[in-house]
Amino acid sequence: MLSFSTLTDIPADFGASVVTVGNFDGVHRGHAALLHEVVQRATARGIRSCAVTFEPHPLQVLHPDRAPELIASTTSRYERLAATGLDAVLVLEFTAELAAMTPEEFVRDVFVDGLHAAEVVVGRDTRFGVKNSGDVDTLRQLGQQFGFAVDVLPDVGEDHRISSTDVRRALADGAVDVAARALGHVHDVRGVVVRGLQRGRELGFPTANLGPKPEGLVPADGVYVGWLVREDTARDDAEHRMPAAISVGTNPTFDDVPERTVEAYVLDRDDLDLYDETVRIEFVRRLRGNTKFDSIDALITQMRRDVAQAREICRTR
Numbered sequence: 433m434l435s436f437s438t439l440t441d442i443p444a445d446f447g448a449s450v451v452t453v454g455n456f457d458g459v460h461r462g463h464a465a466l467l468h469e470v471v472q473r474a475t476a477r478g479i480r481s482c483a484v485t486f487e488p489h490p491l492q493v494l495h496p497d498r499a500p501e502l503i504a505s506t507t508s509r510y511e512r513l514a515a516t517g518l519d520a521v522l523v524l525e526f527t528a529e530l531a532a533m534t535p536e537e538f539v540r541d542v543f544v545d546g547l548h549a550a551e552v553v554v555g556r557d558t559r560f561g562v563k564n565s566g567d568v569d570t571l572r573q574l575g576q577q578f579g580f581a582v583d584v585l586p587d588v589g590e591d592h593r594i595s596s597t598d599v600r601r602a603l604a605d606g607a608v609d610v611a612a613r614a615l616g617h618v619h620d621v622r623g624v625v626v627r628g629l630q631r632g633r634e635l636g637f638p639t640a641n642l643g644p645k646p647e648g649l650v651p652a653d654g655v656y657v658g659w660l661v662r663e664d665t666a667r668d669d670a671e672h673r674m675p676a677a678i679s680v681g682t683n684p685t686f687d688d689v690p691e692r693t694v695e696a697y698v699l700d701r702d703d704l705d706l707y708d709e710t711v712r713i714e715f716v717r718r719l720r721g722n723t724k725f726d727s728i729d730a731l732i733t734q735m736r737r738d739v740a741q742a743r744e745i746c747r748t749r
């Protein structure tokens with residue numbers, strides 16, 4: 433997938449394209465359906481497919497107090513966009529100047545002059561241009577004016593429209609299985625493995641601890657079942673993706689963990705050295721909250737139960 437960060441990056445011979453626009457945070461099932469349509473229509477016409485997106489998230493610039501915590505990092509969004517088969521992504525820096533463009537200016541500069549759009553595909557609630565003043569009707573008028581087709585796709589979602597907002601809410605509640613259903617993939621966070629307090633090994637469960645502020649939305653404190661994925665190993669390596677019991681929180685049984693951490697015990701492995709590696713932790717299912725135990729023995733007994741449950745769940749996947 434080609435990646436452009438300004439309009440001037442687009443090569444002169446890029447040709448005509450089928451285009452869509454949005455934040456695509458998390459690249460959920462609604463986004464994926466829309467992007468799939470963009471790719472299919474471009475293939476049918478024998479032209480390029482391109483998604484226009486923004487960095488940072490528009491609300492971070494316009495209303496930082498209302499800006500959402502993003503589901504996925506820029507890296508992960510990029511990878512998921514690439515996986516849809518798009519030919520190109522245009523990641524525009526979202527600035528006050530961009531925010532001030534009228535719908536007509538945005539469409540002319542970006543879709544028409546920049547990407548030579550033959551067709552623009554959007555969801556029915558799309559808004560664009562200064563103060564979100566443009567909607568699908570505006571887009572249809574501009575399509576007639578500039579000579580591109582406009583397709584408005586129906587909502588995706590069984591009982592209600594899938595949205596990034598719902599995915600964020602599910603993750604904040606620890607409902608990682610609900611989030612995965614809306615996303616169409618398991619949610620993950622990404623970070624470098626750092627040294628913890630080295631207590632895990634004594635408890636019988638050594639854990640890979642992610643450094644502070646991993647990329648991606650960290651779900652509610654609790655104990656989860658999932659997978660640890662090592663980015664630096666090949667996909668077909670047996671140790672690339674390994675089942676894990678995961679803990680998110682401040683380890684309340686101990687009083688010495690000031691920061692919320694994400695740590696994963698790779699099931700039945702005490703021989704791994706993951707320090708300084710970049711890993712992803714995938715969250716499949718929540719088992720329970722993160723509790724303060726009266727004794728270390730009580731914690732260990734519960735961790736054994738967690739691990740047994742994790743083994744069972746991962747065995748069937």
Ligand SMILES: Cc1cc2nc3c(=O)[nH]c(=O)nc-3n(C[C@H](O)[C@H](O)[C@H](O)COP(=O)(O)O)c2cc1C
Binds near residue numbers: 683697731
């Ligand atoms: C499956 C699992 C469940 C856990 N549950 C709890 C818990 O309920 N309460 C708690 O205080 N710590 C819990 N922990 C975190 C342990 O306290 C932590 O892994 C241990 O203190 C090692 O920390 P370290 O890696 O910083 O050395 C859990 C860890 C795992 C892997």
Ligand SMILES: Nc1ncnc2c1ncn2[C@@H]1O[C@H](COP(=O)(O)OP(=O)(O)OP(=O)(O)O)[C@@H](O)[C@H]1O
Binds near residue numbers: 454455461462554558
């Ligand atoms: N469930 C859905 N079904 C169909 N299209 C969707 C769905 N969700 C988003 N889209 C479309 O995907 C494009 C990109 O959307 P964008 O990421 O900007 O917002 P969003 O997902 O609607 O945001 P949020 O969920 O945070 O309200 C838009 O054209 C939007 O209409």
